Amino acid sequence: MDKGYIENGFIVDVSNANRTSEIIYELSRILDLPDAQCKKVCLKLGSVDLSATELTSIKALVESMNSEIEFINTSSNKTAQSAEELNIKVAVLENNVPTPEFDADQEKVNQELEKALDKIFGNENSEIKTFGQKKDIKELKEASLAAEDTINDSEEIKDETVNPESQMETVVVEEVKTDKNDVIEEAVQSTLFEETSEKSIYEKFNSELENANKIDGEDIKDIDYNLDDLRKSLRETEKLPTLYIQRTLRSGQSIKSEGNIVIIGDVNPGSEVIAKGDITVWGILGGIAHAGSDGNSYARIRALKMNAIQLRIGDTFARRPDSINIPYIQKTDTFVPEEASVRKKQIIIHKMHES
């Protein structure tokens, strides 16, 4: 295969996707970011078999965002054939670094990595590669500088937009219940706290990179170890201590924790649970839950039945829609475990077996 090189562009690695719909979903999510427009894209497609029609629609999607496909990378012969028909270049990356292999255990970490990449894709202008590749120190430093820039940027924006008078007016974010594929269409844009949530993440990201820079440049193994760490630090709630409560929280009761909270029992309306990490309720969540209370927007809230009056994750806020605003708790026999997380600065609830 030819060797490809891209300038003013980035690599989109969807080689873990098994279906066309997943590829399209991932792509549209990434390309929707304002800084991802007008760029050249290298698409890593993995082993998925794509027909010419499917590839055309992917190409059209990329072009609709004002970007273009520079070349694709695939291990499937069928896809390569389709690409040939459409005059799309099939190539491997110039620096020819083996793609890291993630086994099943790492899949979760991998998802977080994807999220982290989203953040970076949205803000950096220079060429970006996946974290798994063995980069040299110079590249790392560049990435670090770029991250610093984004922090400064976001601070500036924050000063302009956060106006205490107008805050109450904008605290109106409809809770969005949706399937994964419909997220983009159905999600309601939140206007509040847009800039604040990102800052802390970048700070963490940045400090991790600084640590990596201190290590002697020739010892690549050590650096890779740190990159693994960085990947995990983005989901640092796993490291926090967990408070375990085995009773029902009643109206007026409030639980706060520096770490995660697990409640075996219901959380009745009028009570509140506030945690710096994740919140998991083995029962009906009917009160107010605030995960990532120190601003960690990667925190999550899970419950067997999600009936919360308000959900807050990091600095993002969602309230129960008025249409199902029932003051008393709904007891039920059917439980569909749901998880709330922040995506695109909005709280999204999805059924856990779909995640």
Added chain:
Amino acid sequence: MSGRVIVITSGKGGVGKTTTNANIGTALAKMGKKVVMIDTDLGLRNLDLLLGLENRIVYTIVDVVEERCKLKQALVKDKKNPNLCLLAAAQTRDKTAVTEEQLKEICEKLQKDFDFILVDCPAGIEQGFQNAVAGASEAIVVTTPEMSAVRDADRIIGLLEAKEEIKSYKLLLNRYRPNMVNANDMMSVDDVVEILSAELIGIIPEDTGIITSTNKGEPIVNDEKSLAGQAYNNVARRIIGEDVPFLNLEEPKGMVAKMKKFFSNLIGKEK
């Protein structure tokens, strides 16, 4: 603008203070007045439920007092009527979280922007009552035609009279059942007024619709067919100084009247 601060109190619990507050507030707002309701029942708040605003509360009165937010940020606007605002109580704190001076200060600040400040008082005569009354200059004493409620209302009126700030107080008779009064099973309006010797501002009939409206989070004054809703509307009109006669709560008597009622129910046009 200097708004009127009215405290709605009763002494006894469960006589309908919060329901009265929500309905009078909504009725006044519908007449175009700017109204803010303050829930001072810290730890046992309900006013937000009755208005269906529970899911909108981010900051409470305790957050205002402890300066975690500005007063304006803590005011929750009503879903339908932009003239109506709620300052919610904190659910996870107790009555000691707010002092009389702080409530007085909040009322004074709100007086500048609102025509009416309705303070929902907790049951009892302890700190919660003292706090609620602190900023008010007028009071509405809610009572039901039961001996225990009337006795407690008497006690409350005594306490209100002792307060210099309270310039006037009115009596509101809630959950009134004319047929029981006719059967001599319930104290009549005259009995209650005679015992308490206070000016009456309204009589609200017992209405099962109140329960539904509470569960829906929708004040009953929005339902124009409901007798209780009409009665609350009349109370609101009396508050702004209109002279409104009391509703005739008597059930129609005699065969013809009964038939009339039966048919009107059948057609769905209740008088």
